Amino acid sequence: MSENSMRVMRAKDMRKTTFYQRLGVILGKTGVYAFLLLIALIVLFPFYWMILSSLKSLYEYKLSKPTFWPQQVLLSNYTEAFTAANLGKLFLNTAYVGIVSTLLSLFITIITAFAFARLQFKGKELLFAALLGTMMIPGELFTITNYMTVSYLGWMNTFTALIVPFLVSVFYIYLLRQNFLQIPNELYLAAKVDGTSDWKYLWKVMVPLALPTLISITILKMMGAWNSYIWPRLVANDEAHRLVTNGLRDAFTDISGDTNYPVQMAAVALVSAPLFLVFVFLRKYIMAGVSRSGIKG
Numbered sequence: 001m002s003e004n005s006m007r008v009m010r011a012k013d014m015r016k017t018t019f020y021q022r023l024g025v026i027l028g029k030t031g032v033y034a035f036l037l038l039i040a041l042i043v044l045f046p047f048y049w050m051i052l053s054s055l056k057s058l059y060e061y062k063l064s065k066p067t068f069w070p071q072q073v074l075l076s077n078y079t080e081a082f083t084a085a086n087l088g089k090l091f092l093n094t095a096y097v098g099i100v101s102t103l104l105s106l107f108i109t110i111i112t113a114f115a116f117a118r119l120q121f122k123g124k125e126l127l128f129a130a131l132l133g134t135m136m137i138p139g140e141l142f143t144i145t146n147y148m149t150v151s152y153l154g155w156m157n158t159f160t161a162l163i164v165p166f167l168v169s170v171f172y173i174y175l176l177r178q179n180f181l182q183i184p185n186e187l188y189l190a191a192k193v194d195g196t197s198d199w200k201y202l203w204k205v206m207v208p209l210a211l212p213t214l215i216s217i218t219i220l221k222m223m224g225a226w227n228s229y230i231w232p233r234l235v236a237n238d239e240a241h242r243l244v245t246n247g248l249r250d251a252f253t254d255i256s257g258d259t260n261y262p263v264q265m266a267a268v269a270l271v272s273a274p275l276f277l278v279f280v281f282l283r284k285y286i287m288a289g290v291s292r293s294g295i296k297g
Helices: 003-054 076-084 087-117 124-136 141-153 159-166 170-182 185-193 198-209 211-227 230-235 261-292
Strands: none
Touching: 003 076, 003 261, 076 087, 076 261, 087 124, 087 159, 087 170, 087 198, 087 211, 087 261, 124 170, 141 159, 141 230, 159 230, 170 211, 185 198, 198 211, 211 261
């Protein structure tokens, strides 16, 4: 076999190998995108069904054969939902509890994380390990003791009962401490040499550097307050202190026990809209804050 023939055969083999490699890459990417598309459809379908149901009439909603597009679009369900559930008052109550609890929780988280990250005192590591150990206890186990404490203090049906018991979050303290540990200790030592107090160093240096993590904590805390259901229903379920999650529970049930589900779905869509917008526009801050806290520099 001549040398030219061998070169031609090698060239054909290389082209064939390159073809199969490209085909493998294309098939692999196609499989990945098909899987992601399937998961996206599974995740988004409940939201689609919620919006769809909120635009139907009660008669169409109760049909034995479900429709995937309303026969008649009823935007009036949203106005009826807003007035029937008194959503304005519920929004104000929830926003007040969320903002106040978030601000107080941020302050407690910042000073605690700074103490565990920079200050030196006896038993610090043991105390922090014990603090982390409490994360292994399910939160439901604290419900009874917290309820008894709130009842003993006379906080039932007050905003205090909704705010105070959950001001401290071990997870947020751990998250912020890990971020504080990434800040070079030389900055702290240099600040001490210049006569800067710990308090000033914390708010002038560490807090600005940890801003992405603090934004993440703020978003997560607000979302937690917005979605809270069991605890508000236990301690503050009266008209004056009811939050959105509890206000939607029985607001659309008439005397006979029938529930106007399309109007209820419209109310749920209105309540879910702020969280959806927060996730869409601020998701990069959540990811940035979590990723910055995962590795110690």
